[in-house]
Amino acid sequence: MTDREITDLIRFLIQTDVREFRLEREGEKLEIVRSLPSGAAEATPAPVAYRMPEPAMPVRSDPGSRELSTSDEEYRAISSPLVGTFFRCPAPGKPPFVEVGSVVESGATLCIVESMKVMNEIESDVKGRVAKILVEDGQPVEYGQHLFLVEPIL
């Protein structure tokens, strides 16, 4: 078969529902496999990731971190009780309340969430070691968004 014949064959095949095509002839072997869904695949649709018409706003914590914190019982997630802007420092130029590795008492301030010009101090509800800081300084956070993962110390 010439290259032309092969491309013609492919042009033809893609108008059909043929998924696999194999031909052995005069010492030639041709195999064409298309990426059509298989019958089996159709019967058990794979979970479909929803395609957003528009990008979601950055306010949300990424699902990965959300899953990690809820599924992993080693850590306790500290989440935002309000909607506002996340700040790690008590004031510009001051050092952050905590860093990864800091050990905090229950009731210690972890960060500020500013909402409507009010600086709201967010406290840890557990004694532990800060394992992860999930939000960048100055980023907006929504209600319930996880801010920190804290590894409890008994």
Added chain:
Amino acid sequence: MTDREITDLIRFLIQTDVREFRLEREGEKLEIVRSLPSGAAEATPAPVAYRMPEPAMPVRSDPGSRELSTSDEEYRAISSPLVGTFFRCPAPGKPPFVEVGSVVESGATLCIVESMKVMNEIESDVKGRVAKILVEDGQPVEYGQHLFLVEPIL
């Protein structure tokens, strides 16, 4: 086979429900696999509790009998190859072709399905004992509707 014969073959195949085609002849080997959903998946749709706005027409065999026949390997279902009216007797006033309990040879006439004034004799494709008659005399039947359950006799 010429290329032309192969494309003609494919054009023919895609009008059918053939999923896989393999041919070895005179040193040639041809294999064609289509992306049809598998028959098994189609035959057993998940039961759906759909509320019909209107009652379904009586033409359909009731789902119960359909399930029985496909799930129960003791019986072979004889289904209607056409759309028409089911008659158990060769002519009005004559005795029925078969009753429950009748033993029939493969090829024996089981009933008539009348369509467009043509009396089509429906034959058993198995030797066996008539276990159940699924349609009332004179009722309409649709394509693929199960008419009889026959218990094969080996």
Added chain:
Amino acid sequence: MPMIRKVLIATRGEVALRIIRTCREMGIRTVAVCSTAEREALHVRLADESVCIGPPPIAESYLNVPRLLGAAETTGADAIHPGYGLLSESAAFAEVCHNCGITFIGPTLRNLRLMGNKGKAREVVSRAGVPVLPGIPRKISDAREALRAASGVGFPVLIKAASGAGGRGLRVVREPSEFLDAYETARADVRAAFGDEHLIVERYCTDARHVEFQILADTDGNAVHLGERECTIQRRFEKVLEESPCGAMTPALRAEMGEAAIKAAAAVNYANVGTVEFLLDAKGRYYFIEMSARIQVEHPVTEMVTGVDVVKEQIQLADGQPLAIHQEDVRLRGHAIECRIYAEDPVTFERSYGTVARYHPPGGSGVRVESALQVNDPVSPHSDPLLAKVIAHAETRPAAIAKMRVALREMVLDGLPSNLDLHRQILADPDFVEGRVTSSFLSRFGGRP
């Protein structure tokens, strides 16, 4: 050019999606808000941005003013659309928005304050020469005084909250002997709902029609009406099915009532989109009841017959733009019907719950659907019970009825009980078809009236 560039939509469900559509057509960006239970809701998926503002109870999410404003602040929204219900008629919320430099898409603060006082609003409108029902135009808090007043008005009477919207607290009292009990129940109900136990009492007009006029007005005093809606088919003072035009309307009466509606709006210096509600009795006499200072659930029937996008007008007016429509531009074309599909038990008519298992909104020519329902959506006590609105539009009322019947027959909604069958029954009712409906119409279909 509009000043509004990004709108935070402080509601959910079908109306949130409705607002998103018009914002998109106007080139305005949208921010959806949601409770933690509604992160997957369609209004969240379809808005440009979204912010979760609280747990499922609406008091802690859609009614939580600080979180709503925090969401507006972090997303840079310059306006808030309150939808209907929720905070839409809250003068306090509008004031906070104003103080934060955020445009409240609705009437002025003064309008909201006055409309929140039904007795006062009634008095102002009455003084402008618009007929009102006999009644006591002031807040009453003493039961004995209320009974004396009610006897003066003449039974049956209607007891209603002096502030707040919707059907809360509404009670019909037919006999003086039943008055005190009803009064106390209404007072408790209203106190629980609005934190204000004042009630007003007025004549209850039996077998009247509920007819309302859609008004558009700007701050310069220009105002037009977009004709009327008939909303007589109600259960427990909640509208179920609405139409435009009203079957009992004549061009002359429409001109007169439309004039009265504009007069009522002018009397309170109303600016924005609003609805003037009347009772219309069998003799063609009409009485002002109240003015709704928000977009209404049933606005689509007006849009279908006038071709005016009421939400677009609302946003433009809130943005300070002058009204661009003149009364002579408003022409009514055909007939429109809206059916509200509620999550409601078909026997008890109580709210129903479940998960949407199968959903097919009706389609085709002349059929409009307003719904944010999706397969697998949970419908819980915290959800909006209004699942969908189906609107049919055709050249004549009989044609619109025929179209609506086909649409309701086509509609598929499985997974929880709804009032879809009730609507099918209404559309098949000979009195409905003949246009013989009064406020007691729905009682024939059982349940509490």
Added chain:
Amino acid sequence: MPMIRKVLIATRGEVALRIIRTCREMGIRTVAVCSTAEREALHVRLADESVCIGPPPIAESYLNVPRLLGAAETTGADAIHPGYGLLSESAAFAEVCHNCGITFIGPTLRNLRLMGNKGKAREVVSRAGVPVLPGIPRKISDAREALRAASGVGFPVLIKAASGAGGRGLRVVREPSEFLDAYETARADVRAAFGDEHLIVERYCTDARHVEFQILADTDGNAVHLGERECTIQRRFEKVLEESPCGAMTPALRAEMGEAAIKAAAAVNYANVGTVEFLLDAKGRYYFIEMSARIQVEHPVTEMVTGVDVVKEQIQLADGQPLAIHQEDVRLRGHAIECRIYAEDPVTFERSYGTVARYHPPGGSGVRVESALQVNDPVSPHSDPLLAKVIAHAETRPAAIAKMRVALREMVLDGLPSNLDLHRQILADPDFVEGRVTSSFLSRFGGRP
């Protein structure tokens, strides 16, 4: 009173549902047919009755005449609506229906026979004084003869099937040297599709618009046109997006072309709903191409701007009722656009397959959806690849474009690739927005033309 009481709908998908809706409004009962793979399809669920007529391949189900007629017989249907495609233009099928005493909802047998012969139809219409493209009006089966004739016509030329509908066999040939190859390929293609290898050859008009007129005609010779549709945006001669009115149309040209369309229909004694297709070049010259003897996929844009239910007219005309619409009653209002949403790979533009995982048809004012799609529907090689039609209607073309953009942005369709994004790109294209479209427009979006 109509004689037709029960219609068997010999098709599936969106058009089956479209026909069910109009039948319901007319009080006509409906019978759906389906293959064994489509027992759960929405047209089956929503029809009054349904009959399974064969296995998944359409040749053994929707094209199986004996089983279709068996279904009509057992259900007592007195008429068959063939939809579009499938058997809709088959004179043989119409004849069998006629012989069985079943009304074929379409034009007369003679009409179908004549339209099935494109060369002959072209000749008859040309003789009536309607301009046609230069070409060879008769069937040609010899390649050398065809090349001689093509050279006389002048390149580029279009080769098309003498019988059959749709894009099958269509080939554009730009140079004489390419002619013979193209001719043989087209002949093979056409023979496979229609069993008739005859072709006709005509001038290929580059950069022209495809403009068609919707015709209604009764057997007494009364005929009207419902204005035009612009269907220039095509890929491989398949329409993708249609509008009404055409951007290049003037009232004078519409009157002239409408007259020509009626003249073409009258020349063949056309009775029923049909479409006269023209090419319109940049200089305002127009040429008859062919007449479609069926309802067309794009009929909703005409319905939106005229308010006429074309399927209802079709059923009434097939029922022998006289045409009730006069030309002066036909008024065009606003602008309508239709986007055909196909199961199509966005890169290769080849058919795509899958299972519908999530589906939200757009809603709201001025948005019409024609679709029978449901979550979990399988889309296989045997399915109709046309998943949905979205139609937007507004006062002006820019407003209709804005509305369609919002609708397409709102639409959710997951589980298989579709051309939804292609439509979003078209609606954002500056040339489209300015109305500068020609038949080569879609080539800028990649894929084979």
